Amino acid sequence: MAKHILSVLVENRSGVLSRVAGLFSRRGFNIDSLAVGVTENPEVSRMTIVVDGDEYTVEQVSKQLNKLIDIIKIRALEDSDSVSRELALIKVNATSSTRSEIVQIVEIFRAKIVDVSKNTLTVEISGSGDKVRALEDMLRQFGIKEIVRTGTIAIERGNKYIKAGSTEEM
């Protein structure tokens, strides 16, 4: 099954997330990830939804989401024409003998150490899902204690943008 990224502008109101999530469950669609945050307009939030499924599924997800009154706009983002990122915090076991090796790996991935304790390091990484997974694989040998991931956020490249008002693209 292919993964598709939907960029969805919604009214910034309570209950909207529940409506969106509820729609996915009751219609049997699979959400791979869902990330929500407010936009440059405080009345509008943007959800980036990664959907697992074929073309029919993506079309139905978009159409059914569009029926929700709180949904303002939906756009399916093409991989080639958009930039997507995921943020993860990984807490990994670190001893005096493994600490420097971990730091080296983190540097190779252009990640950051954001917290240090006697027995652990916490690594911050942002990038594609593949990159986050690759770092996770490398750190697993030391013993990962906890991972927190945001889910994908994505934006279109260049002059294109999605906006709640009437003018939406340049």
Place this chain on the structure above:
Amino acid sequence: MKITGAQGLVKALELENVTTIFGYPGAAICPFYDALLDSDIKHILTRNEQGAAHAASGYSRVTGKTGVCVATSGPGATNLITGIATAYSDSIPMVAITGQVSLDLIGRDVFQEVDITGATEPFCKHNYLVKNVKDLPRIVKEAFHIASTGRPGPVLIDVPVDIQTDTLDFIYPDEVDIKGYKPNYKGHPQQIKKIAEAVASSQRPVICAGGGVISAKASEIMTRLAEKYQIPVVTTLMGIGAIPADHPLNMGMLGSHGVYAANYAVHNTDLLIIVGARVGDRALGTAGKIAEKAGIIHIDIDPAEIGKNVSTTIPVVGDAGLILEDLYKSIQNCNTSQWLESLQQAVKKNKVKLKEQSSYVNPKKLLAELSKRLYDNAIVVTEVGQNQIWAANNFIARKPGSFITSGGLGTMGYGLPAGIGAKIGRPESTVVVIGGDGSFQMSMPEMGTIKQNRLGVKILILNNNRLGMVREIQKNKYKKRYSQVFLDDNPDFVKIAEAYGFKSEKISCNSQIDSALERFLADDNAYLLECSIDPEEETV
């Protein structure tokens, strides 16, 4: 001048030209009921909140207005749920108002608290929990706008009791501006051109009319279009009445409970033009499969319906009336004489042979006889089950809105309260509720609503002492292993009707039909006619 939220709510309903509402009071909606005493809005007290929702639905379907129902919090609100879901399935414009516990108590599981916005979210077009009294006028304005525009549907407004007693400066908005809700009415000209070309090159076109044709008030233009280009029409259950049942181009209802000619037409068409129908599984027979050899045109106000259940060759989003008007002007020619000839042969197979019976009333004959005696402005409202399909295939619905049924959800207990709403909406019409003994008992107490309001609703009970439709499924698919379908100890419906002060009688053979129907329809009072039906009588 400041008024209370409850007064504001009543005022907003008045400004929406609401004249009749259906409901049932309770503690959390008491301020609203108190304010209602100072209004001219007529309130019909049903015997159950579910009855209020169905009555609002029936009222809406005959008046074209948005139906309004009211309930208190908790169990009152949950009793509305089946009615709201029914309205959602059949795209009926409805505003449901529920009382809620006060804002500071929400989420604490207090007495009669339930998350009704959460509960109804999957089958509401939209819903609101009012958290600030100042938002109330805007919310009511939006609710009526959303319920009645685009694809119509139910909208719920949950109003905490302290919001009802709080005060506001009441200013009712003139317009609605919802960023994400701008229904598209005008069909795309390019798509309409494509349809016109497809029709011109088609040899065997068929129009499939759904409930959307009726709700878009597109019945007349569809019939004119069919007549001008001689295109046969099949209807869905919800589309019955979109074209007169006795119109020569009407092939009847399609689907698993439809008639031979309609299914023959859809099976052999080369161009199926679906208008305002979601193509549900009962119409399809097999999910996703319909007219496999044909091009499929789908016209619907709801873009999400297109391509959902069947793949479409030419989709058009918009109002059925406007699109059919455009099509009427665009199609150049269409030669269907051979096609119509072959369909006439199929129509002959629609005619069912009636069983000779001496100890039962044949429901098909009964409903055909009833049709002959009803004027064009009569309204037939059905329950759900065998009675519904007998009515669908044998009642001659001549006008849109003359046949009312729960098509999408198949809600037993719908008919009696919906009939009450229909009678209140169109008091000059003869309203006949057709029910089975099973479904009638689900809403039977609503006879009290009929009595209290002196409504001349006619009730025809087709009594086979069975849950007939389920029994038939068990007979055909479960090797006659009948499970929980027997209602042998049914009450004496005639005595129950008499207890409510209705005229009433029971008949048990075909020879009694004529005179019984004369008495049944003779005056404007409520009347219950119970007919004894053979449990072996088949649905189709």
